[in-house]
Amino acid sequence: MQKLQKRFTTALSVFMTLVLSFALVGCNVFPFLQNNPAQQATQSSITTGELEAIHDPKFGGSYLDITIEEFNNLGFEYGDSVDVTFSNGYKLSDIPYYNGYYTKTNDPLVVAYPGYPYVYVCVNNGEPLWETAGLKAGDMATVTLHEKQKYATVQKALDATYTNNRSDYASDEAFANFRPMKGGNLAEGVAYRSASPIDNQNNRAPYAADLAQKCGVQFILDLADTNEEIQGYYQNADYDITWHQSLYDVGNVAALGLNANYRGGQYAHRLAAGLREIILHKGPYLIHCTEGKDRTGFVCALLEALCGASY
Structure with missing residues (x-):
């Protein structure tokens, strides 16, 4: 009995050593097996902070008081998934950020359309977001990265080059x-x-x-x-x-x-x-x-x- 118990203890010790070794190796060789806190922290830190929401009376959406260049310099890329939270509590979650109107009719998006002075939040060919969200003058909006390049396939497939020359x-x-x-x-x-x-x-x-x-x-x-x-x-x-x-x-x-x-x-x-x-x-x-x-x-x-x- 003592010999069996000793063998079992030895085997268990070897097994645990192997498990620990694999875990350590896996962290280095297979980084996708682990959650990367540094990466998560970097993604969650990509945010605009509060920006003024500006009413677009023609189409009913909302400009954000930030230029396209400034927005992209924060770390946002076309094809990213983002969350938009307005100061009145209305929120759009996991919506795409494109450089064109690539969503289906009635789907929301954040768009950096060439020639626009600011980044724009709207519902594509749908009801006016300003009214749907119950926004008013003085309301603020915050855009935060939800998932990096979640909509990259659509962006790459529909990406258009605009020129006015x-x-x-x-x-x-x-x-x-x-x-x-x-x-x-x-x-x-x-x-x-x-x-x-x-x-x-x-x-x-x-x-x-x-x-x-x-x-x-x-x-x-x-x-x-x-x-x-x-x-x-x-x-x-x-x-x-x-x-x-x-x-x-x-x-x-x-x-x-x-x-x-x-x-x-x-x-x-x-x-x-x-x-x-x-x-x-x-x-x-x-x-x-x-x-x-x-x-x-x-x-x-x-x-x-x-x-x-x-x-």
Whole structure:
């Protein structure tokens, strides 16, 4: 019995020695087997601290009072997962940080869109976050890293490079995103789509205006701007706005000032009014928003469908 007990004790001692040795080796050779407190501490320390939340009345989201460069210098990277906590208690957890609107409709994100002055928090093409979150002037927001590169696959797959230099494009049409609408029984030369011919924040307005004028456009459906915004563009124009203003002065520009929520009641009401306005005017017609992509794409798809276009 004593011999058996001694053998057992010896065997147990050897076994425990092996276990301890493996654990020590594993810490060095297989670091993924352990929790890395230093790494966790580094990730949790990536935060903006409290920033002012700034209302964006056009689209209903919230700018944060920090530039994109400053935000990224804190350690945030496109494709990261982040948490956003507002001072009123509203919180968005585990949402992506992208440099474009790569989430599905109605999904929240933090976005550093090229040309934006600040980092932006919103719901993609959905209800206005400012109202949903119950935010008000003076509220603050804190962004904290949730998980490093959790959404990197989406970011890499959809990552777009933006340039506002004419020399980077093959033609004026490509630069101005200008092209005729086609679909169903829509006649050739009746309707066109483009980037804005009046809002020159992306350097495309002179090109869009020139191409539209050459195509004989007589009526403009401006999805992006209000009448007040158009007047502001006139006052600060750095190119010849004579053609656009000549149409505007005789009532041939309909300014809808649409947001991005194409499922919302305001969007539907204003768009219906704009389409009724088109009926009252002779073409050719130009439909545009700011870049000529999202709002323009939705409205053109709708019109083409009404004209019998196939899926």
